[in-house]
Amino acid sequence: MNKRGRNQTEPAKSAISIQDVADEAHVSIATVSRVLNNPEVVSAATAAKVREVIQRLGYVPNPFAQGLITRASRVLCLALPDIHGEFYSGLIRGADAKAHELGYHLLVSSEARGGPGATRAERSTGLALGLIDGLAIMITEPGDQAWTTAAESGTPVVLIDMEAQRPGVDCVLVDNAVGAAEATRHLLAGTPAASVFFVGGASENFDTRARAEAFASEVGRAGVALPENQISYGTYNVEWGYTWMQERVKTGRAVGIGVLAGNDEIAMGIVQAAEDAGIRVPGQVRVVGFDDTRIASLLRPKLSSVRVPLQDVGAAAIAALAARLEDPQRPPSITRLATSLVVRESSGG
Amino acid sequence: MNKRGRNQTEPAKSAISIQDVADEAHVSIATVSRVLNNPEVVSAATAAKVREVIQRLGYVPNPFAQGLITRASRVLCLALPDIHGEFYSGLIRGADAKAHELGYHLLVSSEARGGPGATRAERSTGLALGLIDGLAIMITEPGDQAWTTAAESGTPVVLIDMEAQRPGVDCVLVDNAVGAAEATRHLLAGTPAASVFFVGGASENFDTRARAEAFASEVGRAGVALPENQISYGTYNVEWGYTWMQERVKTGRAVGIGVLAGNDEIAMGIVQAAEDAGIRVPGQVRVVGFDDTRIASLLRPKLSSVRVPLQDVGAAAIAALAARLEDPQRPPSITRLATSLVVRESSGG
DNA sequence: CGCTATGATGTAAACCTTTTCATCCAATCT
DNA sequence: AGATTGGATGAAAAGGTTTACATCATAGCG
Numbered sequence: 001m002n003k004r005g006r007n008q009t010e011p012a013k014s015a016i017s018i019q020d021v022a023d024e025a026h027v028s029i030a031t032v033s034r035v036l037n038n039p040e041v042v043s044a045a046t047a048a049k050v051r052e053v054i055q056r057l058g059y060v061p062n063p064f065a066q067g068l069i070t071r072a073s074r075v076l077c078l079a080l081p082d083i084h085g086e087f088y089s090g091l092i093r094g095a096d097a098k099a100h101e102l103g104y105h106l107l108v109s110s111e112a113r114g115g116p117g118a119t120r121a122e123r124s125t126g127l128a129l130g131l132i133d134g135l136a137i138m139i140t141e142p143g144d145q146a147w148t149t150a151a152e153s154g155t156p157v158v159l160i161d162m163e164a165q166r167p168g169v170d171c172v173l174v175d176n177a178v179g180a181a182e183a184t185r186h187l188l189a190g191t192p193a194a195s196v197f198f199v200g201g202a203s204e205n206f207d208t209r210a211r212a213e214a215f216a217s218e219v220g221r222a223g224v225a226l227p228e229n230q231i232s233y234g235t236y237n238v239e240w241g242y243t244w245m246q247e248r249v250k251t252g253r254a255v256g257i258g259v260l261a262g263n264d265e266i267a268m269g270i271v272q273a274a275e276d277a278g279i280r281v282p283g284q285v286r287v288v289g290f291d292d293t294r295i296a297s298l299l300r301p302k303l304s305s306v307r308v309p310l311q312d313v314g315a316a317a318i319a320a321l322a323a324r325l326e327d328p329q330r331p332p333s334i335t336r337l338a339t340s341l342v343v344r345e346s347s348g349g
Numbered sequence: 350m351n352k353r354g355r356n357q358t359e360p361a362k363s364a365i366s367i368q369d370v371a372d373e374a375h376v377s378i379a380t381v382s383r384v385l386n387n388p389e390v391v392s393a394a395t396a397a398k399v400r401e402v403i404q405r406l407g408y409v410p411n412p413f414a415q416g417l418i419t420r421a422s423r424v425l426c427l428a429l430p431d432i433h434g435e436f437y438s439g440l441i442r443g444a445d446a447k448a449h450e451l452g453y454h455l456l457v458s459s460e461a462r463g464g465p466g467a468t469r470a471e472r473s474t475g476l477a478l479g480l481i482d483g484l485a486i487m488i489t490e491p492g493d494q495a496w497t498t499a500a501e502s503g504t505p506v507v508l509i510d511m512e513a514q515r516p517g518v519d520c521v522l523v524d525n526a527v528g529a530a531e532a533t534r535h536l537l538a539g540t541p542a543a544s545v546f547f548v549g550g551a552s553e554n555f556d557t558r559a560r561a562e563a564f565a566s567e568v569g570r571a572g573v574a575l576p577e578n579q580i581s582y583g584t585y586n587v588e589w590g591y592t593w594m595q596e597r598v599k600t601g602r603a604v605g606i607g608v609l610a611g612n613d614e615i616a617m618g619i620v621q622a623a624e625d626a627g628i629r630v631p632g633q634v635r636v637v638g639f640d641d642t643r644i645a646s647l648l649r650p651k652l653s654s655v656r657v658p659l660q661d662v663g664a665a666a667i668a669a670l671a672a673r674l675e676d677p678q679r680p681p682s683i684t685r686l687a688t689s690l691v692v693r694e695s696s697g698g
Numbered sequence: 699c700g701c702t703a704t705g706a707t708g709t710a711a712a713c714c715t716t717t718t719c720a721t722c723c724a725a726t727c728t
Numbered sequence: 729a730g731a732t733t734g735g736a737t738g739a740a741a742a743g744g745t746t747t748a749c750a751t752c753a754t755a756g757c758g
Contacts, residue, residue, distance in 0.1 A: 015479070015503060017714060028738045033716060043736060060502065063480040064422070065714030067413035068743050073480065075424075075456070083445055085643070089438040096432055096459050105477045107424070107456050110445050128454045130364070131412040131422065153409065154364065238647060268647060275649070294434070295644055298587060298617060300624070366744055377708045382746060392706060414744035417713045701757085708751075713744105720739080727732075 016057050025053040036061065072133050076321055077107040078314070079127065079137040079146065086293035087263075087310060091160075094314030095136065102322045107132060129153050133325055136160055136172075136317035141204050156324045158317050161207065170324055172316045172335045176207055179306035179339025180214035180260065183288045186304075186341055187258035190348060191286060193222035194230075199244050199270065200262035201236035208233065208262055211290065215260055236262060241269020245285075249277040255284045258347070264289035264296050267303055271346060282348035292342055301345035308339050365406050374402040385410065421482050425670055426456040427663070428476065428486040428495065435642035436612075436659065440509075443663030444485065451671045456481060478502050482674055485509055485521075485666035490553050505673045507666050510556065519673055521665045521684045525556055528655035528688025529563035529609065532637045535653075535690055536607035539697060540635060542571035543579075548593050548619065549611035550585035557582065557611055560639065564609055585611060590618025594634075598626040604633045607696070613638035613645050616652055620695060631697035641691055650694035657688050 022029040027050060034042045035050040042050075053059075067073045078095050080088050092108060099106040107128060127135065127150055137147045138160040151157045151169070158170045187196045198215040200208045212231050219227035234240035241261060248254040254277065261267035267289030274285045281287055281301055289296055289305035296303040316335045323330065371378040376395060383391045384399040391399075402408075416422045427444050429437050441457060448455040456477060476484065476499055486496045487509040500506045500518070507519045536545045547564040549557045561580050568576035583589035590610060597603040603626065610616035616638030623634045630636055630650055638645055638654035645652040665684045672679065 019714080029715080030717080030738060030740095031736085034737090037716075041736075046736080058502070060479050062417070062714050063477070064413045064416035064420075065743090066716080068411070068417060068714080068745090069716045071413075071743085073413070075477070075480070082442075084438055084442045086435070086438070089433055089435075092441070092457070093431075093433045093459070096457060100459075105456055105458070105480075107454055108441070108445060109454070110442070110449075128412070128424070130409050131424070131454075153407070272649065295647065298614075298644065299648075300621065368744080378745080379709080379747080380707060383707090386746075390706075395706080411744050414713090415746080417715090417744080418746045420713085699758105703756080704754085706752085706754100709749085711748085712746090716742090718739105718741085720737105722735105722737080724735090725733085728730090 015062070016059055018059070018061065021050065021053050021057060021059050024057065025050045067131075072325075073105075073131055074103060075105045075107055075128075075132050076318060077109060077128060077132040077135045077137075078317070079109045079135060081110070081138060081140055083108060083110045086295065087291055090293075090310030091138075091314040094311030094316075095318045096314075097311070098315035098318040102318065104133070104318070104322065106318075129155060134158070134321040136321055140206055156321060156328070158320045158324070160313060160317050168332050170320045170333050172313055172320060172337070174207070174308055174313060175336050175338045176210035176308075177214040179308070179341060180211040180290075181218050182341040183260050183290075183304075183306050184215050184218035186343065186347060187260060187286060187288060188218065188222050191256070191258035193219055193224045195256055196230060196258045196260070198231045198260045198262070199241060199266055200231065200233050201240070201266065203233035211260075211262060234262075234266070236265060238265045238269040238272070241266035241271075242273045243269070245270040245273030246277075249273065249279070254279055258286040258288075260288050261290055263291050264293045264303060264305055266290075267305070267346070268295065268299060271299070271301070271303070282346050286348050287346045288341070289346075296342075297344065299346075304344045304347035305342055306339050307342050309337050312337055364411070365408055367408070367410065370399065370402050370406060370408050373406065374399045416480075421674075422454075422480055423452060424454045424456055424477075424481050425667060426458060426477060426481040426484045426486075427666070428458045428484060430459070430487060430489055432457060432459045435644065436640055439642075439659030440487075440663040443660030443665075444667045445663075446660070447664035447667040451667065453482070453667070453671065455667075478504060483507070483670040485670055489555055490551075505670060505677070507669045507673070509662060509666050517681050519669045519682050521662055521669060521686070523556070523657055523662060524685050524687045525559040525657075526563040528657070528690060529560040529639075530567050531690040532609050532639075532653075532655050533564050533567035535692065535696060536609060536635060536637060537567065537571050540605070540607035542568055542573045544605055545579060545607045545609070547580045547609045547611070548590060548615055549580065549582050550589070550615065552582035560609075560611060583611075583615070585614060587614045587618040587621070590615035590620075591622045592618070594619040594622030595626075598622065598628070603628055607635040607637075609637050610639060612640045613642045613652060613654055615639075616654070616695070617644065617648060620648070620650070620652070631695050635697050636695045637690070638695075645691075646693065648695075653693045653696035654691055655688050656691050658686050661686055 018029045018032050021032045027046060031042060031046060032050055035047050039047055076099055082088055096106050129150060134156040135150045136158045147157050158172060160172050161174055196219055198212055200212050202208055216227040219230060232244060259270055261270060267287050270287050271281050274281050279285055289303045292305040292307035296305040320333055320335060367378045367381050370381045376399060380391060380395060381399055384396050388396055425448055431437055445455050478499060483505040484499045485507045496506050507521060509521050510523055545568055547561055549561050551557055565576040568579060581593060608619055610619060616636050619636050620630050623630050628634055638652045641654040641656035645654040669682055669684060
């Protein structure tokens with residue numbers, strides 16, 4: 001009965017296959033496959049019987065065999081520079097939710113080492129090329145070319161968060177400029193243009209640059225000749241914000257200013273340095289953060305911040321990937337997600 | 350030359366295969382395979398030539414074909430109740446790092462719907478059974494049985510964070526009791542036993558119970574007859590902490606107490622409610638959080654908290670899974686990670 | 699010189715599924 | 729009645745890799 005002539009004495013190690021189901025239901029494997037993938041072409045009676053057997057045997061199709069034929073795994077990869085912290089966490093959550101919604105699995109990766117080279121171990125450490133149906137990758141710095149390997153190998157790629165989209169590639173980008181400009185104008189409304197500052201993270205970072213440029217543009221429009229002088233670059237952490245503010249306190253230039261921080265952590269550092277120096281926020285110093293992570297609303301004073309829709313970014317990237325997989329011929333899409341100012345307490349009325 | 354007799358006029362859509370490499374290098378596919386997987390059995394000259402061709406053609410083995418034979422994908426799945434926030438973020442980071450270190454890919458999933466039933470879409474939405482080599486799943490509540498499906502199908506499973514390990518299954522568990530007891534003793538050292546409280550999250554949660562029990566045990570030892578009366582359950586968020594403290598403020602029982610919170614967010618709510626009522630922390634109220642997430646050290650006053658080595662938990666789960674895959678016969682392992690008190694400002698000296 | 703190890707390589711089966719094509723039977727039409 | 733259509737199903741190929749087994753040449757040995 002069993003066409004594969006299995007040795008009945010040895011315990012069946014391998015999972016049951018479509019052949020087992022076919023044998024048990026007295027049909028061919030083709031029919032079993034059809035019940036699963038094309039139910040409308042098989043008679044109701046046969047379908048019912050096959051389904052019963054599938055249920056009873058707990059049959060699950062082998063994804064490798066399926067992938068070998070369909071050349072699809074329903075696995076998408078999300079590659080990020082890091083996966084820690086509120087920022088990336090939100091992105092992953094959005095991507096995960098959308099992936100599940102669309103029936104995909106999500107592979108996350110914080111490293112994109114490897115490539116076509118070398119040993120098996122090395123290769124498997126990098127991107128799971130060939131296994132994944134598509135790659136959503138976040139690029140924050142110019143040199144980053146990890147995605148080209150994937151693109152060249154024919155894997156659909158979606159670029160996240162780049163300011164400058166590449167022609168011919170689907171992109172999801174965050175419109176840092178809108179929110180940064182809005183926040184700058186908010187500060188300019190109550191503080192002299194010459195006393196408004198931008199304290200950003202790494203200057204190589206795309207987001208940093210875009211935010212800084214929008215800031216400079218607004219401050220320049222407000223009449224400052226060299227707005228670049230009011231911009232500082234550092235690192236995206238609390239310490240840098242604290243250091244920057246401390247420096248101003250020391251030199252007696254800490255009061256009566258307005259600061260747009262590169263992210264919420266920097267903003268937090270600035271606020272803490274001010275408070276430690278007995279300077280009131282927002283009374284004597286006004287501060288606006290960036291990203292609007294969870295801590296912004298938890299801090300006291302509650303931190304005004306430029307909201308970046310992180311979950312939407314993750315979801316949009318997955319959606320774009322799915323759309324490309326469904327229609328490889330569609331023209332490259334550019335999804336632009338806006339940022340917007342959320343005014344709380346740290347920036348005053 | 351090309352044994353598969355490809356139509357040369359049509360653009361080669363499919364990726365290049367082992368056959369292409371074999372043809373180009375004038376060897377059999379078996380030799381190519383050996384160069385990749387068993388280099389020591391093939392002559393140096395042949396190996397060099399094959400490697401050159403592989404390099405030149407950019408050949409990458411098809412993971413589906415490999416998986417079909419080897420029954421392995423080098424993909425591990427980490428299933429969590431949610432993937433948002435500092436807590437899960439740390440766990441994922443630890444798992445991701447360890448997975449890369451060991452040469453595995455990491456699939457994350459915040460939902461474990463599906464099972465052997467029904468349509469293709471439904472199935473693919475759940476666990477990627479058959480595709481993944483192993484599953485690390487976090488169980489926080491008793492009813493949770495998502496993992497049994499995987500275990501029954503023969504997929505190796507590692508349970509994370511359960512207080513009560515299941516016999517025969519690899520477990521990674523967090524020793525909540527140690528840290529909770531330590532924190533409780535810390536509070537008891539400066540506050541009367543009758544004025545020390547535990548404000549936890551959901552009572553069904555394994556962690557919550559373990560923490561509450563350790564608390565009760567210590568307070569009982571300190572002479573309180575019914576320590577349970579000093580335990581409250583709610584939700585793991587800021588609001589619940591705030592509400593709890595506000596209630597005590599209203600009824601005039603807010604001063605001179607010590608509180609062990611179920612997590613850092615609850616602790617933060619308690620601190621904020623106290624401050625809003627003009628009550629000093631740690632002067633009049635002492636607070637200790639749990640989990641020691643990033644915010645703990647960022648808050649003012651800096652929050653004392655029980656550190657849970659989240660990254661280590663994630664890493665340990667992946668390590669246990671990898672060990673099981675390498676040796677399916679090894680006895681079930683139990684990795685117990687300790688928690689410990691980190692004293693900062695919110696709990697006083 | 700002939701026989702046997704031995705090392706290098708090739709052949710072919712197996713892994714499991716999807717899908718095209720062929721087959722078969724019953725029902726409809728002329 | 730004979731031809732035709734259509735629905736349901738089966739047979740078989742294809743997809744790319746690993747690996748057991750077969751083959752072959754060469755070197756070593758008696």
